[in-house]
Amino acid sequence: MPDSRDSLLADSRRLMTEGRWNEACARLEQGLAAAPSDILIAFTLATAYRLSGSTERAADLFDRLHNALPDMAEAAVGLAQCRSDLGAPDEARTALRRFAIRNPEASQVYSALGEISLKTGCNDDVVAAFSRSVALAPTAAHHGNLAEALSLRNMFESAERHYKAALKLAPDSPASRRNYAIHLLVQGKVEEGWRAFEARLDPRLPDAPARTLTLPRWDGSDIRERHLLVVSEQGLGDEIRLAALLPELAGKARQLTVECDPRLVSLFERSLPGIRIHAFSRIKRGGRGHYSYGWLPPEDGPDCYIELGSVAFRLARPLTLPNNDHGFLKPDPDISAPLRDRLRDQPGPARWVGLSWASGAQHFGRATNYPPLEAWRDLLSLPDVSFLCLQYDPTAEDIERLSEFSGQNILQLEGLDLRNDIESLAALSGCLDLVLSVGNATAALAGAVGTPTIELLSTPGWVPLIEGQDSFLAANHRCTQSVPGDWSAPMKRARELALLRLAQS
Template sequence: MTGIADTAAILEAARVLKREGNLPGAADLLGKALPQDPGNADIALALADVLVALERQPAALGIVDLLLQHRPDHLLAMVAKARLLLLIGYNAEAADLARHCSQVQPERADIWALLAAAAHADGRIDEARLAAKQALHRDPGNAAALGTLGHLAAERGDAAKARDFYRKALALKPKDARLHYMLGLANLLLGDLPEGWAGYAWRHQVKPPFTAHFGCGLPDWPGIPLLPGQRLLVWGEQGLGDEILFASLLPELLKRQRDALLYCEPRLVPLFARSFPDIEVVGRHDGFDPAAHGLTHQVSSADLGGLFRARITDFPWHDGYLRADPARVAHYRAKYEAMLPPAMRETGFILGIAWRSGNPALGHYKSGGLADFAPLLERPDCLCVTLQYGDTAAERAAMARPPYHDVEVDPLVAPDEQAAQIAALDGIVSTSNSAVHLAGALGKPGWVLLPAARGTQWYWGSQGDATPWYPSLRLLRAAVGEGPAAQLDRRLREIGTPPG
């Protein structure tokens, strides 16, 4: 057994190594000490904490599990395990364990706050709200509980209330990167762009990171023209839709910094290279060497918003900044026009439709079903073409009048081909997904079916039917309890004709 004095000395040495930034050294020290006394909770929990800092969460969970084998009723070990389960995405298991801990020690505000976070992540909204209130009843200054209440407010569409909770939480934990980031999203949703971009930039410091960083270790671009011989790496992040959205900032970037390279999702290379001939476009790949391209500074395309979109009036009107392949556009237009009844070729509509989002966190809230589009599918003056990625065969087979599925286009493989397809259409109607971003970036008319609260991305704003990012799109915001079918039916009654 490791004595109290020995434990204290080991922990102090580990703390010194952590202060010096030597996390591997601290992990090595604690890892060598633990086998001598596997039931030593102080050393085991300290080691788990260091492993989390090293982003080795599964290893940390293994250490805590080993401790619980020796001391199955150790409350701090159970709390640590619940935190780790939540961190690596085992939300239901985390909530179950946190709930048990709250019953063992009901006066601990931190356990209630943990239960609130886990229940929220597991979709147990009422339990999350009650647990957060229990935490604040015991400790009005519990930042984690305030943060969870902020998330819950944001998800029910009350961005102003969410902002209040995040501000209160940050007053208690001013260095919490995730809280800064969430406050940034709330401010962007509310149209407070300077504060919003400042908070949004904190996403790079959130641990564990939720988006990859492709800056290659280069210095941050200061936002001013670089010196001769210096070159800027601009890299995309988060997803196809986000890269398309932020590509709208490239023309302004190139007015300020002409020598630049765009490092993007490989599937977007043909489309971006055609649309932005003044910048070299390279698809992300292993072994990319920034020195071989003469790159000296870096910036994420998502961070260009803070430089070029400080006010709504900074958004230029555009009729599309992406350029589809003209030959492929003509090909699809001729094909689809030939499918319209002859009497409808002058007055009919060729519409693209999509009904699902693949976003792993929010897709469920943004999505509908093909049956929701029956008001369009049943119109004799409409040819509906599916833009939906993934396997839709069963859904199409269930429809009396299914949309046309073009086997030439696979959006998951070739967004450039889908861009040509969309450019050939009169307009689109879709839930919020990459097809909408392509349509807006191409300047095609479209209706975006948005959920009432949770699932509405910050760039759609919190109110109104327009977005400055895509002037050609109109936003259809659902009422509470309303789905895509009701939204679409309501819009068709109001307008009478589809977009186009």
């Protein structure tokens, strides 16, 4: 019956929005079993499978839909997205092009082609595909996709026009507002950018945090007589970088309590005296972090809260260089001393350069943000230095290739857990003269303890920069692509900076 089907679809979409993927899929599976020829139920179930991470099941169902309805654009797009997620982006792009030849007016196919090309670094297709989708259907989503692609290429004026068009058509779209915020921040327009960045908290976004807090949210008013709770929300690297603002914030509040990743608690307690530090209580469901607060004290607890990523906005922080040249986090001296001794006992040059070339977040599309190993060749020919691996769980093949580029064995210190033992990673980073890294938590931590750090990224991300220098961590400099896909310029700049930093050490 239509009513029961409509109710099923509405309930399932609500469950998906709440990150309750298993319940949504179970409901839809029952519905499809009762009505196996219902295209809309099958499509919604395939979409739920894909978004919940059951990519193979999604691909199978999208494939069945596509075979039954070869001209159904939604099925072709879903199948292509699954193929890309499963590691076959070229196959996905070829299939979308063939579909577009048969159905040249299918705007969503060009949009999907642009998205897959963007995530996989096939840069020649991106702007053309998104431009075609806008020409066919000038929707908010299509304008937003084109705006993002243009902004990533530093074509800011053109991007601005399409962001404005997207926001005019859908002014309440959290995804458009969040992407627009990053577009502003990367240009250094921080006043407007931080305000727009609040969109990241919209619960309609699948990765927005969910909390059990009943406290009022701090609105930026005087807190000299108030106890403020700063809550965690982003990845480990962002948490470290944004924590650089905590000393300033602590000076404005009667008391500050900071929620953080459990791996950071002891490091923060040592480095941020007077601030109460507590590990978060969090579970992840469907990509969304769910935070609970049973640990808050019944007496003398916080009376308002703010997200760590909103501190810059509430402080009305201008674009300026930070005053933490020597870092703001203090490694444990009892861990640092023996590590320094171990490095001192190694043969070869006494100046040490740490290397980290990959990120722990390996979701689809992330790898294109970072240079391939071959791009490191010239950078690793730095004279009179020894290289140390800061990459956790590196492969033997990676170590062998990087050792070949540097002309020496890349040292790996045994007995260290560089992923979970943040205290040891902080102490080791503090023993080094320089760190060369992609934009990950290791780079943020190295800069936070005051070690000169050069980060290599395809784009600056959300971090406002001043001539490449990080506006949160004075020790960090980001080298990014000026031409999408071309790592030669950022690597050349990184080498120049590395030589300069080593000469100053």
